[in-house]
Amino acid sequence: MPAGPHTATDPQTRGLLRVVTAGSVDDGKSTLVGRLLYDSRAVMVDQMSALEEASERLGYDGAELALLTDGLRSEREQGITIDVAYRYFATAHRSFVLADTPGHVQYTRNMVTGASTADVAVVLVDARAGVLEQTRRHLAVAALLRVGQIVLAVNKMDLVDFAEERFDEVAETAAEVLAALAVPPPSICDTRHESSHLVAVPVVATAGDNVVTRSERMPWYAGVPLLELLESLPASQPATPGARFPVQLVIRPRTAEFRDFRGYAGRAVSGTLHVGDPVTVLPSGRTSSVTSVETADGPLTEAGLDRSVVLRLADDLDISRGDLIVGAGAEPAVTRTATATLCWLAEEPLSADRSYRVRHGTRDVRGTVAVRDRLDVSTLQSSPADELGLNDLGRVTLTTTEPLVIDRYADSPRTGSLVLVDELTGATVAAGMVESTS
């Protein structure tokens, strides 16, 4: 691989990259994703022959790449509240998880869900149409969720005669939209500019130009193809305020052999806990230290991020599901009120007269929600409001009957986000990011 600002030194250290794609219907998102999978030889052999067969049956000339992802649409249409399909693929240099979100205007919620854990958002536009209202929403949501890096794929360059001027125009408009947002977007290193809010790549998803291999039809483009760019972008390393271990289950076998055993099953969602580390259990505030980390495969010296383990502590504390075991460092807030930015996901508007279940990590408490303002989804400017409807973004004050143990989303995205659940139906009605905890 050529050396350049995007080229990391060691492929092994690049780690898994979580990518969310967003685009309006017909911009070519399915084709682009299919092309990435196909050209990077990541498509399973059986999927490939099924694809060729289906393409032939439907009268396409060669493998129709959109079918690769369209196969997922039926899965998506089974009434799943959160409509995001995750695809895994790997190249010689890196593995990827791609959250594919449908592009309909009303589907801000899908992007919110797909993007909340993404390192990179690939926002697709049709070179002919340029930056549309929908693109503004996608850029705004990516910035709001603090997705570390935004890549603009300017597709269908073949339909604008591969014109550099058109590409520059679209890329500049998108950069202006980002710069004008009320929430400052992240900035990344561009191959051509020192630092910018986004990198733009001119592509032809159908033919593959600048997707996996460099296009000979756009010699003016100085950057790398999309896949190479994705291979080399850093996985974001969210600031971690310290170890966070939500207790999923208290394990107390009642057999004679394990009479004194008491362990806490779960996994760290931030940081790492080592044997010997001092810990605080919240909300009680009691302290102890880690004496062992156990797994089905034997003991470990540490509970690493996302590894399912059973922790044992030196002291016999009263701990239950929903408690948070916290390592040294900044502690989360223990509070019954918080300000959050919510994306409302339900047809029925948010009501101040009702209570909802607030789910945060393994904790589940009851709360009420007062709307403070609504955010314009393309500028992120706020205006006073007292109601939120489907796909609205707004700032709210949450008040819970029992304390939440939370971080600010900006400090720790995973322990700073929560969902609201309808008490009667059990449906997820909102996804939220904690802005402040007082």
Ligand code: GDP
């Ligand atoms: P999606 O709705 O965003 O998933 O869009 P699709 O991938 O289904 O593509 C919509 C249409 O645009 C299809 O007919 C594609 O063949 C076509 N298309 C996608 N990418 C390109 C491109 O780069 N150039 C041209 N000319 N057509 C494209």
